[in-house]
Amino acid sequence: MSRAAKLDLRVFQQELATRLASKTAAQVESSRLGLSCAGENWLIRLADASEVIAVPSIASVPLTKPWFMGVANIRGNLYTVVDFARFMGLESNLKDSNAGQARLVVFGPRTGDLRAGIVVQRVLGLRNVTELAPVAMQQDALPWYGQRWMDANGGAWQEIDLARLAQDAAFLQAGL
Numbered sequence: 001m002s003r004a005a006k007l008d009l010r011v012f013q014q015e016l017a018t019r020l021a022s023k024t025a026a027q028v029e030s031s032r033l034g035l036s037c038a039g040e041n042w043l044i045r046l047a048d049a050s051e052v053i054a055v056p057s058i059a060s061v062p063l064t065k066p067w068f069m070g071v072a073n074i075r076g077n078l079y080t081v082v083d084f085a086r087f088m089g090l091e092s093n094l095k096d097s098n099a100g101q102a103r104l105v106v107f108g109p110r111t112g113d114l115r116a117g118i119v120v121q122r123v124l125g126l127r128n129v130t131e132l133a134p135v136a137m138q139q140d141a142l143p144w145y146g147q148r149w150m151d152a153n154g155g156a157w158q159e160i161d162l163a164r165l166a167q168d169a170a171f172l173q174a175g176l
Helices: 003-021 024-027 097-102
Strands: 032-038 040-045 051-052 070-073 076-081 105-107 116-120 122-128 132-136 145-150 157-162
Touching: 003 051, 032 157, 040 145, 070 116, 105 122
Parallel strands: 040 157, 076 116
Antiparallel strands: 032 040, 032 122, 051 105, 070 076, 105 116, 132 145, 145 157
C-alpha cells in the first residue's frame, strides 16, 4: 500500500472524528456510515464499527467457506476477515481495478468479543437517517437486517445490525 493511501485514510479518520466530536448525541444516533458493496448500499450504526481501515494483509485459512478471506493482524490482535459481498451470495469484485477503495469495517464493542471485520468495496461517508425515508422491510429480510431506507434520488439503503450479524450462526460457521 502506498504511503499516500495511508495518509488519505488517516486524514479521513481524523476529519470523521472531528465532525463526530462536534455533534450532539441525537445527531450521532441519527448518523450512519454508508457503505457500497456488490452494487448495493448499506448503512451501519457508528457504534457498531470500531474503525474503518484499508484492507490489511490477510492470511488464508484452509477448509473454510469461499466468503471467509482469512485472518489479519491488526495492532497485534488477530481478526477474522469476511468478504461481505460473497457472504451475501453476491459477486465480489474486490479484485477489480476499484479494489484500492476496498475497506475493512472492524466490528465495535457493541458486537461483543468477536474480533471480526467485513470487507466492503467502498465507504461512502456519513448519512443522516433524518434525510432518508423508511420503507417496509422485505419479506425475506435476514435477521440481522435493520431498517430499510430510501434516499431522495430513489436509492435504497439497507441498514445492517453488526451486533446481530456477529451472533448469526451462518456468519460464525466459516468452516467447511
